[in-house]
Amino acid sequence: xxxxxxxxxxxxxxxxxxxxxxxxxxxxxxxxxxxxxxxxxxxxxxxxxxxxxxxxxxxxxxxxxxxxxxxxxxxxxxxxxxxxxxxxxxxxxxxxxxxxxxxxxxxxxxxxxxxxxxxxxxxxxxxxxxxxxxxxxxxxxxxxxxxxxxxxxxxxxxxxxxxxxxxxxxxxxxxxxxxxxxxxxxxxxxxxxxxxxxxxxxxxxxxxxxxxxxxxxxxxxxxxxxxxxxxxxxxxxxxxxxxxxxxxxxxxxxxxxxxxxxxxxxxxxxxxxxxxxxxxxxxxxxxxxxxxxxxxxxxxxxxxxxxxxxxxxxxxxxxxxxxxxxxxxxxxxxxxxxxxxxxxxxxxxxxxxxxxxxxxxxxxxxxxxxxxxxxxxxxxxxxxxxxxxxxxxxxxxxxxxxxxxxxxxxxxxxxxxxxxxxxxxxxxxxxxxxxxxxxxxxxxxxxxxxxxxxxxxxxxxxxxxxxxxxxxxxxxxxxxxxxxxxxxxxxxxxxxxxxxxxxxxxxxxxxxxxxxxxxxxxxxxxxxxxxxxxxxxxxxxxxxxxxxxxxxxxxxxxxxxxxxxxxxxxxxxxxxxxxxxxxxxxxxxxxxxxxxxxxxxxxxxxxxxxxxxxxxxxxxxxxxxxxxxxxxxxxxxxxxxxxxxxxxxxxxxxxxxxxxxxxxxxxxxxxxxxxxxxxxxxxxxxxxxxxxxxxxxxxxxxxxxxxxxxxxxxxxxxxxxxxxxxxxxxxxxxxxxxxxxxxxxxx
Numbered sequence: 001x002x003x004x005x006x007x008x009x010x011x012x013x014x015x016x017x018x019x020x021x022x023x024x025x026x027x028x029x030x031x032x033x034x035x036x037x038x039x040x041x042x043x044x045x046x047x048x049x050x051x052x053x054x055x056x057x058x059x060x061x062x063x064x065x066x067x068x069x070x071x072x073x074x075x076x077x078x079x080x081x082x083x084x085x086x087x088x089x090x091x092x093x094x095x096x097x098x099x100x101x102x103x104x105x106x107x108x109x110x111x112x113x114x115x116x117x118x119x120x121x122x123x124x125x126x127x128x129x130x131x132x133x134x135x136x137x138x139x140x141x142x143x144x145x146x147x148x149x150x151x152x153x154x155x156x157x158x159x160x161x162x163x164x165x166x167x168x169x170x171x172x173x174x175x176x177x178x179x180x181x182x183x184x185x186x187x188x189x190x191x192x193x194x195x196x197x198x199x200x201x202x203x204x205x206x207x208x209x210x211x212x213x214x215x216x217x218x219x220x221x222x223x224x225x226x227x228x229x230x231x232x233x234x235x236x237x238x239x240x241x242x243x244x245x246x247x248x249x250x251x252x253x254x255x256x257x258x259x260x261x262x263x264x265x266x267x268x269x270x271x272x273x274x275x276x277x278x279x280x281x282x283x284x285x286x287x288x289x290x291x292x293x294x295x296x297x298x299x300x301x302x303x304x305x306x307x308x309x310x311x312x313x314x315x316x317x318x319x320x321x322x323x324x325x326x327x328x329x330x331x332x333x334x335x336x337x338x339x340x341x342x343x344x345x346x347x348x349x350x351x352x353x354x355x356x357x358x359x360x361x362x363x364x365x366x367x368x369x370x371x372x373x374x375x376x377x378x379x380x381x382x383x384x385x386x387x388x389x390x391x392x393x394x395x396x397x398x399x400x401x402x403x404x405x406x407x408x409x410x411x412x413x414x415x416x417x418x419x420x421x422x423x424x425x426x427x428x429x430x431x432x433x434x435x436x437x438x439x440x441x442x443x444x445x446x447x448x449x450x451x452x453x454x455x456x457x458x459x460x461x462x463x464x465x466x467x468x469x470x471x472x473x474x475x476x477x478x479x480x481x482x483x484x485x486x487x488x489x490x491x492x493x494x495x496x497x498x499x500x501x502x503x504x505x506x507x508x509x510x511x512x513x514x515x516x517x518x519x520x521x522x523x524x525x526x527x528x529x530x531x532x533x534x535x536x537x538x539x540x541x542x543x544x545x546x547x548x549x550x551x552x553x554x555x556x557x558x559x560x561x562x563x564x565x566x567x568x569x570x571x572x573x574x575x576x577x578x579x580x581x582x583x584x585x586x587x588x589x590x591x592x593x594x595x596x597x598x599x600x601x602x603x604x605x606x607x608x609x610x611x612x613x614x615x616x617x618x619x620x621x622x623x624x625x626x627x628x629x630x631x632x633x634x635x636x637x638x639x640x641x642x643x644x645x646x647x648x649x650x651x652x653x654x655x656x657x658x659x660x661x662x663x664x665x666x667x668x669x670x671x672x673x674x675x676x677x678x679x680x681x682x683x684x685x686x687x688x689x690x691x692x693x694x695x696x697x698x699x700x701x702x703x704x705x706x707x708x709x710x711x712x713x714x715x716x717x718x719x720x721x722x723x724x725x726x727x728x729x730x731x732x733x734x735x736x737x738x739x740x741x742x743x744x745x746x747x
Contacts, residue, residue, distance in 0.1 A: 001097075002033045003299045006070045007338045008321040009097075010038045012059055012083070013074040016045035022074040022099060036321060036338030038068035043079055052082075060086040063094065069310070069319035070095045077102040081111060088113040095310060095317050098122030103275060106204055109284040119309050119317065120277035120284070123292065125213070126258075126270050127206035137199040204286060216255055221247040269294045276306060327373030330356045344371035347533035369534055378530065381608065382540040383446050389612055390446045396619050397442040400626065404432045404439070407630045410637060419636035423581065423629070424475065430504065431471045431629065437464025438622050445615040454524040454542035459515045461618055462554045466511035468625060469561045469592075470504045476568035476585050477503070511557055518550025531607060539608045559596060562589045581629065588628035592621045 001009060011026065013019035019042070030037070041059045044052045060083060063071055071094050073080055080102045087094075095118055102108060103122025140155070142148045199205075222228070225247045226235035245266075252261040263269050272292045277284040290301035310317045325331050325342035330351055332341045345351050349359035350368045362368050362375035383390040408429065415425045437460050444457030481498055497503075522545035528538050544551035569585035599617040603610040 001030075001035050001070070004316055005324070006095075006319040007035050008038055008068050008319050009035060009070045009072055010063060010066055010068040011040045011072045011074070012063075013040075013042055014045045014076060014079060015042050018076070018101065019045065019074050026072065026074070034337055036336050038066050038321070043075060043083070045076070045079075047078060047082060056083055056086055059083065060090055060092065063087065064090050064092045067321070069317055070097065072097045072099075073102070074099045075102065077105040077108060080105070081108055084108065084111065084114070084117055088116050091116070093118035093310060095119045095121070095308075095319065100124050100272070104204055104207055104286055109277060109286070112282075114277075114284050115279055115282065115309070122275050122277070122286075123272040124275060125210050125268065126273055126291070127209045127288075129206060130209050130212065133208050133212075134197075134200050134205055137203075137205065138197050140196075140199075206286075213255060213260055216253055217248060217251050217260065218244075220251045220253045224251070267294065271295075274299060274301075276303075278306075279309070324354045325351075325356065326354060327352055328371040330359050346370060350375055367530075367536060369536060376536070378536050378538045380448070380528075380540050381537045382448050383611060383615075385447055393442055393612070393615050393619060394446060396623075397439045400439040400619065400622055401436055403626060404436050404630075407626070407634060408432050410634045411630075414637035417637045419633045423633045427471045427474060427500065427504075428630065428633075431468045431625070434464045434467030434469075434471070435622050435625060437461075438468070438618055440464075442615050442618055445611055449526050449540050449542050449611075451525055454526060454544075455519060457542075458524060458544065458551065458554065459519070462511050462515050462558070463508065465618075465621070466558055466561065467504065467508045469558060469565065470507040472585055472588070472625070472629070473507070473561055473565040473568070474500045474503050475581055476565045476572075479572045479582055480568040507561060511554070514550070514554055514557055518545065518554065522547055522550045524551075527607070541607055541611050555596065555600075559593065562592050565589050566593070584628040584632065588625050591624035591628075595620050595624075 001007070011023065013023040023040070029035075039062055041062055043055055043059060046052070064087075073083070073096060075083070080098075093116065098120060100123055103124045104127075108114065140151045142151055221244055223233075225239060225244060226233040226237065228235070249262050249264065249266045252259060254260075258270070260270055271294045273288050274290040274292060275286045276289045278287045287303075287306075289303040289306060290299055292299050305314045307314060308317055321336070321339040322331075322334075322341070325340075328345055328351055329342040330345060332343045334340055345359035345368070347370050348362050348367055350362060350372050351359050352373050365377055366375035367378050368375045385391075385394075411420055411423075411425055411428055411432075414420050420428075441457045441460035441464065444453045444460065447453070477498065478500075481495065524542050524544045526540065527543035528540055530538050565585055566589035569582040569589070573582050573586065595617045599613055602613045606613075
C-alpha cells in the first residue's frame, strides 16, 4: 500500500484467531504508514454459521458502495470463494490484496468468472521450483516390490489403462478430463522414460517449497532440542511445546543457496513473494512479480510494467480518499488523516513533493511566492547604470553642468554689460555653483544604493539648491526694497537688513544645520524590504530616516525660501524688467513649487518610483532656474540691443508708471538729464524710486503729490554719500528730486 500510495482501503477479516491477529497487526502498520480504513468488516469464520450468507451479502454491498478501490481480505480460501461469487454477481471490480491464507489458492484461481473481480495481488512465503520434486511428479513410481494405491489410481485415470476405461463403453468414473490417451501410455517399460509433466503444469508446485522449509525448520529445532548428532539423539524426548517454539525461533539453516531464520519475535525475516494473479484464458495463474524484504521493509519488483486489469494498461490504479497534493501544495486534514483538502504554500515557504503535511521554510537569502515548489534568491531592483532611465538622467545632469559652465564663461566675458550688471554677476556665479552641486547630486541617485550615497545625495542637493534659492531670494528682496514705498523708519530698517553675503550665508548655514541634525538623529539608510510578500523583487532604495522628519524639514525649508522669494517678486511684479528680474523669479519659483508639490505624493505612495522621481524633480527645477535666470541674460548680452541707455530706459519706465495727465490740472513732468557722455550713461547704475516718494542724497524721505511734480535726475554731488534707494549701486551716484510747477523742492 505504501509502495503504490494506496491510503484509502477497506478491510475484511475473519472472526477467528488468524483474522483478528492479522487485523490488529495491520492496524499498527497502517497507522505508522498513514493508511486509513474506509471500512472494516468481519465475517464468521465458518460457512455453516446461520448469519454467514447474510453477512457476506452485506459485506459485498459495502465493498460495492465504498469509494475505496483497494480491499484487503484476511480470510480463509473457502470464505473468499463465497464472497467472490457475490462480488461477481454484483459486478464489482476492485484491486484485492490477498493474505497468505489464499494468495496461492488454486481453487479460487480456477473458479468461474474470476477475471471479473479485478486485480489480485498476494503475499506468500518465499517459494520456488524444486527440480527434484518436479522430476518425481513427472516419473511417479513405487519402490521396488512396493505398491502405492494413489499412484496406481492416478495412472489408471491419467493414462486410461484400466480395462473398463479402455472399453467401448467406459463407466462414468472415467471422466473426460482424464481421458488423454497416449499410444504408449500403458506399455512403457522404463519408468524414467515416462516424463509426464501433467502434474507439474496442472499443480502449483511452488507451494511444496514452503512445506520443505517448514519441515527443515522443525527438523533443525528438534535436532538442537534433542541434542542429535549424526548417529543418535541424547536429549529428552518428552519436552513441553514451548521449548520447541523457543528453539524454532532461533534456528538458522541453509537450503539450497539461501539461509532461513526468524527474528526474536518469531517473524520470518526472509521476506515474502509478491504474486500477481494474471489472466490465463478464463482463469488465473500466479505470476511472481517481486518480493518484500522484511529487514529493509521495502518492495523489490522484478516485473515493473505489468498490465493492470482495472486500468487495462500499465497505469497503477488509485485508491485515495483525496487527490494527491502536487508540489507547492500541502494537506489540510479533514475528518481523518487520509481525507484532506490541498492548500497552497504561503509566501516564503514551499513543498517540493506530493502530499506534504507542512510547507518548508525558504533558506536565508531566498524566497518563494504562493504555491511555489522551490525557493530562489530575490532579484534587486535599482537604477542600474545601463538602464535607459538612469542614462537619460545622467545625460541631463551632465548637460546641465556643461550649460552652467558655458553660462559662467559668458557672464565673466560680458560682466560689464548692462544685462549682466542688472543680474549681479557675483550672485549669479554663486547660484551657478549651487546648481552645479544640485546637478552633481543626481549622480548619487544612480547605481546600487549605499549608506554613504544615501546621505551624500540629500545633503548635496539640500546645500546646493538652498544656496541657489537664497541668491534668488536676495534678488527678489532687492527689488522689493528699492521699488516699493515704505515709511521712513521701515525703509531704514529694511535697508539695514539688506546684506547679500550675510543673507546667503545665514540661510545656507541654517540648511546645513538641519542636515547635520538629520544625519545625527535620523540618518538615511538603505531599505531593501520587498514591496509585498507576493513579490520576488527587492526595491533597493534609500530610506530617508525612520521617521522622515529630517527629510521633510529639509524640503520644507527650501520650499519656504522659494515661497518667500515668490511673494517678494510677486509684490514687485509691475516693475519694468529693465530694473528687476521679478518675472523670471516668479516663474522659476512657481515651477519649483509645482514640481515638488507633485513629487511629494508620488514619493509617499511608491517606493520604487521615489528615487527616479526625486532625481527628475531636481533636474527639472534646476533647469527651470537656468532657463529663467541665466539664458535670457546670456541672450541679451550676446544678441540684445546695444542702445538701451539710461534715457531710453527712463522713458519706458515713465510711460508705464506715470498715469496720463489731464491738461486741466496744469501739471507737467519732465526729466532733466545732466550732461553726461553716452558711455558713462550706459555703464552707470541707476536708482529709481516710486513717483510718490522723494529721495535725496541725505536719505530723508518726504511725500509729494504725484501729479504736481516733475522728475529730475542729476548726479550726486559727492561720491562718499551712499544711496539708500538702491543698496547695490556702487557706480556714479545719482540724485532724484521732484519739482513742482510753482516751486522746486530739493531735500
